[in-house]
Amino acid sequence: MKKLRPPRPELENIAAYDAKDVRADVRLSANENPHNLPGEILDKLADRVRGDIDFNRYPDPMSTHLRTLIAEANGLEPSNVLVGNGGDELILDIVLGWGGPGRVLVDMPPTFSMYGIDARMTGTNVIEVPRLADFSVDGELLMDVVRERDPDIIVVSNPNNPTGTMVPETLLIDLLKATDALVLVDEAYFEFSRQTMRPHMERHHNLVILRTFSKAFSLAGLRAGYLLAHEDVVRELTKVRQPYSVNRFTQAAAALTFRERMVFEAGIREAMRNRDRLLHGLSAITGVEVFPSEANFVLFRVAHASAVWRDLLHDHSVLVRDFSRTPGLEDCLRVTVGSDEEIERFLKAMDEIMAGKRAADHFGMSASATGRVRKAGE
Numbered sequence: 001m002k003k004l005r006p007p008r009p010e011l012e013n014i015a016a017y018d019a020k021d022v023r024a025d026v027r028l029s030a031n032e033n034p035h036n037l038p039g040e041i042l043d044k045l046a047d048r049v050r051g052d053i054d055f056n057r058y059p060d061p062m063s064t065h066l067r068t069l070i071a072e073a074n075g076l077e078p079s080n081v082l083v084g085n086g087g088d089e090l091i092l093d094i095v096l097g098w099g100g101p102g103r104v105l106v107d108m109p110p111t112f113s114m115y116g117i118d119a120r121m122t123g124t125n126v127i128e129v130p131r132l133a134d135f136s137v138d139g140e141l142l143m144d145v146v147r148e149r150d151p152d153i154i155v156v157s158n159p160n161n162p163t164g165t166m167v168p169e170t171l172l173i174d175l176l177k178a179t180d181a182l183v184l185v186d187e188a189y190f191e192f193s194r195q196t197m198r199p200h201m202e203r204h205h206n207l208v209i210l211r212t213f214s215k216a217f218s219l220a221g222l223r224a225g226y227l228l229a230h231e232d233v234v235r236e237l238t239k240v241r242q243p244y245s246v247n248r249f250t251q252a253a254a255a256l257t258f259r260e261r262m263v264f265e266a267g268i269r270e271a272m273r274n275r276d277r278l279l280h281g282l283s284a285i286t287g288v289e290v291f292p293s294e295a296n297f298v299l300f301r302v303a304h305a306s307a308v309w310r311d312l313l314h315d316h317s318v319l320v321r322d323f324s325r326t327p328g329l330e331d332c333l334r335v336t337v338g339s340d341e342e343i344e345r346f347l348k349a350m351d352e353i354m355a356g357k358r359a360a361d362h363f364g365m366s367a368s369a370t371g372r373v374r375k376a377g378e
């Protein structure tokens with residue numbers, strides 16, 4: 001019997017990103033757009049598929065057409081834009097380019113887990129600057145770390161996934177002034193927050209902005225993201241990236257979507273209305289603490305969050321994201337802003353679950369049995 005030698009020792013300390021691809025009627029776990037591409041874009045895409053996509057040929061490595069559209073929209077040159085297989089690929093490219101053994105990445109947990117995963121995978125040291133209790137960034141501590149540890153990459157998710165928090169622009173400007181490290185401002189939720197560091201690119205060549213088609217633009221299934229950066233940064237990243245990572249179909253769909261992006265405005269406004277409904281609805285439920293958000297998701301805290309997560313899924317077929325085992329997010333769940341119907345179903349389910357918990361508490365039942373007790377109490 002042949003044995004398998006172990007992989008790189010770094011992998012021992014890495015947990016795979018667990019997207020929990022669980023079946024549910026109401027999927028509010030991944031911050032996707034609740035609606036598929038609008039019909040007019042689907043029709044045009046169908047024409048393109050029949051007409052002029054050469055599936056037998058390798059794709060344009062640099063997504064030139066899409067890149068040009070993105071550059072124009074942002075008042076930049078195509079050389080300032082890099083398109084990737086989702087924003088996730090571009091985060092890895094940055095860590096491959098600017099990280100590595102002996103180099104340092106700073107992030108601000110609780111935050112998007114891929115920064116730390118990519119860093120550990122590449123042997124990059126990770127320094128965590130923990131957020132304060134309200135999930136704001138500890139600016140003083142961040143500046144101390146920058147001075148004392150001289151990091152190579154600093155990553156700020158803005159708004160921060162999964163807390164929904166924005167970093168004040170003044171802090172980001174101070175940070176850019178204080179370091180020559182590559183500062184990645186992850187604006188995956190820019191279309192919802194409508195705040196961007198783009199105006200600071202000319203002055204700060206170490207500023208890199210990341211965006212995605214996966215959230216506001218209904219293309220999570222196709223994998224497309226882009227970054228805006230100084231051309232020197234883009235040039236270096238092309239050395240580490242996979243040349244054909246963005247396929248022809250994705251390039252065509254993302255270009256069509258980007259050109260027609262005004263049609264998503266109504267959906268974005270609907271999402272903002274529904275975010276407010278979620279914030280109000282959740283804060284009206286006894287036992288739920290809800291955090292303000294600038295994105296298309298809402299983080300909330302509730303006792304026995306994992307049991308609530310399970311009740312939502314098993315009794316109501318509503319899937320949200322369980323962060324209760326993430327340090328700093330004890331008893332926290334994150335719900336994506338879905339459609340009107342989805343929000344209604346989620347809030348109704350939460351109402352019922354929490355009423356059941358209160359009844360269970362009243363009768364001195366254990367919280368882990370809430371699901372059953374609620375039914376008995378009806």
Ligand SMILES: *Cc1c(COP(=O)(O)O)cnc(C)c1O
Nearest residue numbers: 086087088112161188212214225
């Ligand atoms: C969703 C997300 C991304 C990128 O997602 P892709 O689907 O890979 O484009 C990047 N950063 C944050 C914080 C996100 O939430």
